[in-house]
Amino acid sequence: MSKPADTRARIIAILQEIGARDVLDIGCGSGALAKSLARDGFQMTGIDPNAAAISEAVARVPGATFLTAGAENLPFAPATFDAVIFLNSLHHVPVPAMQTALQEALRVLRPDGEVIVVEPLAMGSFFEVMRPVEDETDTREAAQSAIDRLLAQAHATGPAPVIYERATPMADLEAFIDYLAAVDPARRALAETLRPELARRFAANVVTGPDGQALVQPLKIWRLRARRT
Template identity: 30%
Template structure:
């Protein structure tokens, strides 16, 4: 799992696509007034607020104190808690657990799923989207190539958990959550900031690679990443990342 410290302001300023592309996932959740819903990995709370607008009671949780602090400032009427997805403190109290763009950060997936199962009431639903098999493959290859060119081992630098449909469905069903919809799809994602877009993205999301590089060598490292990624990901005047998303809708068995 990546380091806990996040730059919440950079996240909101340059990476709004994280929540802006979640309309279909919100429609799949179909939150209703009076429901109690957990937003797992809520970030700075934008989707938590959209769910709350349905009349549902929403609790947003995230491991990052920086994200939760920003969420609380943006949406002071909503509840946000710092909580580790691997050790959720809830028991049979939610009608739904929702998660967008968070679970690929947590390789201890079984602990997460066990916590989701505990948090849900019987018959409750789990609606989630995160990186699936092959997600940002060109980015990972470029990051590993750049480390190697600088004489730094890329072993174990990749922090992301990007499962197949079969693997994740099996994990859910092991914990009594029945999968009714699962799709793995391509979602090319345009980055802001023009030529600087990929470096900005790496600064936000690629800390596990960047932290291996001595600070004086980081500009060269970012240039090496851009050089390796350009043939696949540069489009005239902006970067487009090769996102692949896994979207799941599943229900906790009634008994």
């Protein structure tokens, strides 16, 4: 069972392998990833369509650059970044714009740069407990399909994606509801109305490991490079 830090470790390993310095975080939210990577010396830029989240990110990571923008229309010149990251964010892009967003990410890459995409799969114990509050099956599958089309149409190349598991410590149902609400406060009221069903699903899906109780989410990570002609 992978530890929660495994995703960050995987991203850093890729960035170090390609010698990245300037990194764009698409769907940066309030700047959690940018803050983490900035501590490791990467020059971070983040974009998100949520202006309130961008305001939080600006305060949270003073040395980074943040802009309110959508993934399908990046306000950057070609060859601006060594790496572009979608961390659990591609499936939040409107479905018709997903492939455009990926092409935009490739456009702003420097030669030999990479687009790193991390997407949760529509399976796993975490997903099954969350499902009554927000069932992302269709959007998660659409995100994978957009990547598949990008590769099939020869816009990008890259190795086969890697699937791994992230175990999120979860002491009890209250901790799970708090976790959901931290991502989107509107989820709390809905979760409260669904409490009996969530309690049933939590009891049926939670696993116990050496570090206590956890919910497991399978993730897939891609490394994409622009196909040069």
